[in-house]
Amino acid sequence: MSEIPTKLEKVDKKYIDKEILRAGIIAELDAINLYEQMAALAQDKNIKKMLLDIAKEEKTHVGEFQRLLLNRDREQVEELEKGKEEVRKEVGE
Numbered sequence: 001m002s003e004i005p006t007k008l009e010k011v012d013k014k015y016i017d018k019e020i021l022r023a024g025i026i027a028e029l030d031a032i033n034l035y036e037q038m039a040a041l042a043q044d045k046n047i048k049k050m051l052l053d054i055a056k057e058e059k060t061h062v063g064e065f066q067r068l069l070l071n072r073d074r075e076q077v078e079e080l081e082k083g084k085e086e087v088r089k090e091v092g093e
Contacts, residue, residue: 001030021069051088 011019032055039051070077088093 002026007079018069018073021072024065025062025069028058028065031055031058032062036055 008016008023009017035051035055035058039048039055042048042051070080
């Protein structure tokens, strides 16, 4: 599991909301990975199904945090667009 890379209580107040959102995204991605890995190992089909359903809900949470972050961080929006363009150029997707 990831560790939040910084002590949030030490972050400058003008950056705290964006850092909180990023920490939320990290936590949700960790949860997705954990639930999907456990689902892959689960022997009971109902446990597997439930784990995958919970992982899917966590993906929604990532989207919620990401939307809030993108509404507050213009640079993040610009860099995401650059990343999309690089993928398009490199692999055509």
